[in-house]
Each structure stands twice: as C-alpha cells, then as structure tokens.
Amino acid sequence: MISVAKLYKTYRKENGTPVNAVNNVTLQIEQGVFAAIVGPSGSGKSSLMNILGLLDVPDSGSYLFNGKEVSTMNIDELADIRNKKIGFVFQQFHLLPNISAKDNVELPLIYSNKIDISGLAEKALIQVGLGDRINHTSAELSGGQQQRVAIARALVNDPDIILADEPTGNLDSASGSEIMNIFKQLHSKGKTIILITHDTKNTSCAQKIVKIVDGTIITDK
C-alpha cells in the first residue's frame, strides 16, 4: 500500500545549517497493518508523516502509493487521495471552534463530491462513542472528546489508512487509552493504522514498530 525508498528531506535553520529531518528512509506498510513510528522529539516523525500523507514532498527518493509513483501525480490526484484514502488525526485536534461536532465531521464530505451525505457524520460520531454529542461545539467537549470528533472526521470518507501524529500527546492518560482503543477497534475492522508517537506505551497494539532517530530508521520489525 505504502512503499517508500531512500527518502530524504532537508530543512535549513535560520542560520543556514542543514537539518536532515528525513535521512535515507526506506519503508513498506502493507494494507491492514497497525504500524507505529516511534522516536524522540525532533527525530523527524512529523516530517515523514507529512510525506507519507502527501502533505509534503521529499527532496529525493521514491514513494509508491498503491503501486503508483506519487511524484507523477497531479494536484487533483493528490488531493483526492488525501480526501478519500487517508484519514488524518493530529495532536492539536484542529477542529473549527464555533461549529458543532457534526459540522466538523462533515467538512471532508464537502470536498468529496458525494451526492448524498446525510447521516454519514452521525454514523462516524456514533462509531467513536459520541452519538450523544453530535450538536456540541468544541468548547463543550473535553480534550478526549474533541480528539474523538477529529477521528470521526478522519473516518467519514471511509479511508483505507488512518495516519495519526501524536494523537494522545495533548491528553491525560485515561483519555489517551480511550483513543488508543478506538484505533485498535478500527484496525480490527480492516483499517491500516499508522500511529506516530514518542510514547512507547502506545505501541503495544502495533504489529510493526519502526524506530527513528535523527531522521533515520534504526529498527523496523
């Protein structure tokens, strides 16, 4: 499903010093796998996630998404994959503050050109256990509930892959384990999960654990 080879991404600090955020990464993630990408802060996890999620392009290297080289895809094709095939979950939830949970979850549907979207947001919210919070705004929800809304938003177009960057990073440990349970449940229903974390206690359910340090994979098993 995802196959990258010899990926590099270098940033420059303000003083011009290069930072090799992604440094010769070669990685395969098969369909249906629960993969964890683990590493300390600053090791390049988010830089790698942004490339895997087609949000950023590498300086060099190859990326095959479902067998097709990503660098040959045009803007519309990339946007369509991001919208329909990948569900994103971030540490900071990124919900719009003044609209309801349902309206937040419906946002990806607006871009998907679906003719009938009725009931889909509600269904996704029920799936994450928020059937009784559909009309609440973010201010009326706890952090864990806001992250569940974000997961519902990631699920609403029924993507194959969930790409989650530090999804429990802003949560207390009880809410964090609820979120991890939702990922486990989604995996058991066939989703491919790519979980990015600096916290090794979140990796117990992963079938594949990739450790990165200074932009380079040090173990992959």
Ligand SMILES: Nc1ncnc2c1ncn2[C@@H]1O[C@H](COP(=O)(O)OP(=O)(O)O)[C@@H](O)[C@H]1O
């Ligand atoms: N846009 C950027 N400009 C300059 N340096 C960056 C940028 N994004 C990330 N970096 C640097 O790249 C390295 C990896 O960052 P990041 O991928 O965010 O790591 P992680 O997600 O593992 O904490 C860090 O040294 C970070 O400071």
Ligand SMILES: [Mg+2]
């Ligand atoms: Mg990060």
